[in-house]
Amino acid sequence: MAIRKKSNKNPPVLSHEFVVQNHADIVSCVAMVFLLGLMFEITAKAAVIFVTLQYNVTIPATEEQSAETVSLYYYGFKDLATIFFYVLVAIIVHAIIQEYVLDKINRKMHFSKTKHSKFNESGQLSVFYFFSCVWGASILVSENYVSDPTSLWKDYPHTLIPFQMKFFYISQLAYWFHAFPELYFQKTKKEDIPRQLVYIGLYLFHIAGAYILNLTHLGLVLLVLHYFVEFLFHISRLFYFSDEKYQKGFSVWAVLFVLGRLLTLILSVLTVGFGLARAENQVLDFSTGNFNVLGFRIGVLASICATQAFMMWKFINFQLRRWREHSSSQPPSQKKKFVAAKGKPSKKERENGVNGTQLREKTPPPPPIQEAFLLKGQELFFLLLDLQ
Structure with missing residues (x-):
C-alpha cells in the first residue's frame, strides 16, 4: 500500500526532501518486488527466504497435543533476510500510523515543535508496545510459561521454538532496526540522536542476545514486563499533552517502573543464577546451542544488572528534574506575604x-x-x- 503525503512543493527527484516525503512509497515498491517474486517459479526460492520464516523442523507431537506433528524453528543466517523484509514492513506501518492518525491529531491540537516530536514518538511507541505486549502475553499463556515458571530454565538450550515465538523475535528485531532509518525520515534533531541511538542499541543488544543465546523464554517474559511499563508511560504522556493537569498516569508509572526493575532482576537471577547454575549439562557446545557455562552466566547477569541500573539512574534524574521544575514554577507563599x-x-x-x-x-x-x-x-x- 503506497502512502502519498500531500505537499504543495515538488522537490527534485532523489533529493533529500523527495526521499523524506516519499520514503513510504519507495519502501512499498521494494517490498512489492519480494511479494511479486513469490508468483514466479524462477524467483520464488529466493523470495521465500525474505518473506517466510526459515529453519523449520517437523517433530512428532506429544500426547498433550492434538496434531500428529509439530513444526518448530531454530535460527540461522537466513533470518537476516527475513528481518530485512520486515524492516520494510515496519517502515510502511510507521508511515500509515503517522499520516492517518498522528498527523490528523497534531493538526487539531496545534502542538508546538517540541510537543509535536514528543507526541509523534509516544504515539508510535504506544501502538508498538501495546501490540507487542498483547502478542507476547498470548504466547506466554498458549505455551504455559506462566503456569510453569521452571520452563524459563528447564530443558535449556531452547534451540527449537514454535512459530509464534520465532515470528515475535523476528518482528522485534525488525522494528528496532527500522528505527535507524526513521531517524533520517523523521528529521530527528541532532541533539536527540545520541539518546535515540542508546536506547535503540540497548533493545537490539538484549533481544538479539536472548535470541542467539537460546534464552527466548526468559527474554519473552522480560520483554512483556518491560513493554507494559513503557506503554503506560507513553500513553500517560499522550493524555498529558491533551490535558497538562493530568498526572495520575505518571504516578502509577513511577511505581510500576521501580517494581518492573525489581521483578526483572529477580527473574534474571532466579533463571540464570539458580536454574541454569544447577543444570546437569554445563559444557560449551556451539553445535547444540548450549552456552551454559560460568562466564556466560556472569556476562548475562552483568549486562542485565548494568542495564537496570542505568535505567534507574535515568529514572531518578527524570524525577529530580520534574521536582525542580515543579518547585520553581510554584509562586512564593502568599501566607508569608500576608x-x-x-x-x-x-x-x-x-x-x-x-x-x-x-x-x-x-x-x-x-x-x-x-x-x-x-x-x-x-x-x-x-x-x-x-x-x-
Missing part, C-alpha cells in the same frame, strides 16, 4: 501612634459573636492559602 504585611503598620496607623495603639484604643472591641466570625474567617483564609 503575615509580613500585617506586621508593618500603615501610614494612618503611624500617624495615630506607634503600631496604631491609639487607633485601636479609640475603636470599640467587637461583640463576642462578631469576634468569633472574624476568627473563623481568618482560619478559612489561611487554609485556602495553604491549599494553593
Whole structure:
C-alpha cells in the first residue's frame, strides 16, 4: 500500500526532501518486488527466504497435543533476510500510523515543535508496545510459561521454538532496526540522536542476545514486563499533552517502573543464577546451542544488572528534574506575604501612634459573636492559602 503525503512543493527527484516525503512509497515498491517474486517459479526460492520464516523442523507431537506433528524453528543466517523484509514492513506501518492518525491529531491540537516530536514518538511507541505486549502475553499463556515458571530454565538450550515465538523475535528485531532509518525520515534533531541511538542499541543488544543465546523464554517474559511499563508511560504522556493537569498516569508509572526493575532482576537471577547454575549439562557446545557455562552466566547477569541500573539512574534524574521544575514554577507563599504585611503598620496607623495603639484604643472591641466570625474567617483564609 503506497502512502502519498500531500505537499504543495515538488522537490527534485532523489533529493533529500523527495526521499523524506516519499520514503513510504519507495519502501512499498521494494517490498512489492519480494511479494511479486513469490508468483514466479524462477524467483520464488529466493523470495521465500525474505518473506517466510526459515529453519523449520517437523517433530512428532506429544500426547498433550492434538496434531500428529509439530513444526518448530531454530535460527540461522537466513533470518537476516527475513528481518530485512520486515524492516520494510515496519517502515510502511510507521508511515500509515503517522499520516492517518498522528498527523490528523497534531493538526487539531496545534502542538508546538517540541510537543509535536514528543507526541509523534509516544504515539508510535504506544501502538508498538501495546501490540507487542498483547502478542507476547498470548504466547506466554498458549505455551504455559506462566503456569510453569521452571520452563524459563528447564530443558535449556531452547534451540527449537514454535512459530509464534520465532515470528515475535523476528518482528522485534525488525522494528528496532527500522528505527535507524526513521531517524533520517523523521528529521530527528541532532541533539536527540545520541539518546535515540542508546536506547535503540540497548533493545537490539538484549533481544538479539536472548535470541542467539537460546534464552527466548526468559527474554519473552522480560520483554512483556518491560513493554507494559513503557506503554503506560507513553500513553500517560499522550493524555498529558491533551490535558497538562493530568498526572495520575505518571504516578502509577513511577511505581510500576521501580517494581518492573525489581521483578526483572529477580527473574534474571532466579533463571540464570539458580536454574541454569544447577543444570546437569554445563559444557560449551556451539553445535547444540548450549552456552551454559560460568562466564556466560556472569556476562548475562552483568549486562542485565548494568542495564537496570542505568535505567534507574535515568529514572531518578527524570524525577529530580520534574521536582525542580515543579518547585520553581510554584509562586512564593502568599501566607508569608500576608503575615509580613500585617506586621508593618500603615501610614494612618503611624500617624495615630506607634503600631496604631491609639487607633485601636479609640475603636470599640467587637461583640463576642462578631469576634468569633472574624476568627473563623481568618482560619478559612489561611487554609485556602495553604491549599494553593
